[in-house]
Amino acid sequence: MAVATAVSLAALNGGAPVPRAGAGACALTSGALTPDDLPAGSSVLDCAAVGRLVTHAGAGVTVPEPGMAVSVDALTQDGSAHGFTLAVAADGTVSYDLADTGTHAPAPGRATVPDHAHAAGGAPGRARAACADGAYATADHKEYGTYEWFLGDGALPADLAPGDARRAFEGAIGTITAGRNDCGFGDAVTAEARFVSRTGNEADVDRDAHCTARDGVSVWDAGDLSGGVVATTCSWSRAVSGGPDELREADVRFNTGDHAFTDRPTDTCFHTYDVRGVATHEAGHVFGLAHVGRGHESQTMFTNSFTCSTAARTLGRGDVLGLRALY
Numbered sequence: 001m002a003v004a005t006a007v008s009l010a011a012l013n014g015g016a017p018v019p020r021a022g023a024g025a026c027a028l029t030s031g032a033l034t035p036d037d038l039p040a041g042s043s044v045l046d047c048a049a050v051g052r053l054v055t056h057a058g059a060g061v062t063v064p065e066p067g068m069a070v071s072v073d074a075l076t077q078d079g080s081a082h083g084f085t086l087a088v089a090a091d092g093t094v095s096y097d098l099a100d101t102g103t104h105a106p107a108p109g110r111a112t113v114p115d116h117a118h119a120a121g122g123a124p125g126r127a128r129a130a131c132a133d134g135a136y137a138t139a140d141h142k143e144y145g146t147y148e149w150f151l152g153d154g155a156l157p158a159d160l161a162p163g164d165a166r167r168a169f170e171g172a173i174g175t176i177t178a179g180r181n182d183c184g185f186g187d188a189v190t191a192e193a194r195f196v197s198r199t200g201n202e203a204d205v206d207r208d209a210h211c212t213a214r215d216g217v218s219v220w221d222a223g224d225l226s227g228g229v230v231a232t233t234c235s236w237s238r239a240v241s242g243g244p245d246e247l248r249e250a251d252v253r254f255n256t257g258d259h260a261f262t263d264r265p266t267d268t269c270f271h272t273y274d275v276r277g278v279a280t281h282e283a284g285h286v287f288g289l290a291h292v293g294r295g296h297e298s299q300t301m302f303t304n305s306f307t308c309s310t311a312a313r314t315l316g317r318g319d320v321l322g323l324r325a326l327y
């Protein structure tokens with residue numbers, strides 16, 4: 001995928017020179033870069049770009065070493081999409097996936113997951129809509145084995161005690177690895193997850209919700225992020241020939257600096273996000289799902305999160321189809 005993108009962009013350039021490994025100087029300006037400064041086809045080796053920040057449409061990632069890709073996904077208050085992927089091939093060549101809205105919508109009547117009669121059990125209104133909409137989008141990575149994750153040792157969303165936060169996140173991650181839904185679809189996800197321990201390491205996300213350099217430890221924690229962002233996931237993966245990239249680390253940070261969270265929304269809930277719903281959405285990113293946009297509000301992977309709603313705790317049809325496309 002990454003290679004194909006670089007090649008097609010080079011072809012579109014119509015013969016314009018594309019920097020290649022060893023081709024010589026590449027002077028980068030200081031400060032944050034954009035994809036215009038470090039275009040697809042350029043070399044992180046020629047440009048000494050590893051460790052530099054690249055921003056695009058309000059999101060940002062730190063350029064990884066050759067052979068790695070990094071994705072940033074921000075869950076926002078207003079539903080605006082903030083996310084992209086920067087991949088560095090083994091030879092240092094850069095490619096991007098800047099579109100966060102590559103929604104796959106199966107044609108009506110060509111569903112690949114059989115419906116079951118008990119689809120309307122539970123919450124009827126949302127369940128019907130969620131189970132009718134098959135739209136999904138995937139990032140180009142997946143967990144091939146077991147996602148081993150840690151809980152940060154600082155404050156946690158909703159001021160949850162560590163044991164309660166662990167249970168909330170474990171439940172959310174388990175919803176993805178078990179493909180839990182109210183639509184009657186069985187589990188087809190082969191990936192697993194395992195909580196390891198609390199850690200002094202932090203999620204590798206800075207205050208601007210940009211992904212910093214990875215520390216090799218997958219951490220779920222809380223902190224202050226840019227105001228419109230509810231939570232951010234940064235994921236790092238390594239290229240696999242003939243398949244989606246292999247997840248190596250994924251960190252999740254909740255923005256407790258600007259938003260209120262609860263793990264039990266009540267009738268009097270106001271402007272407060274459901275920890276488990278948000279965590280399920282972020283876990284979707286960890287395991288390779290990307291956002292679906294307007295018109296797909298019933299799906300857990302919709303670009304924004306609704307306050308005081310627990311609907312995102314269970315998966316919709318598109319969420320399940322996306323996982324089935326990957327696993």
Ligand SMILES: [Zn+2]
Nearest residue numbers: 073074075291
């Ligand atoms: Zn998201």
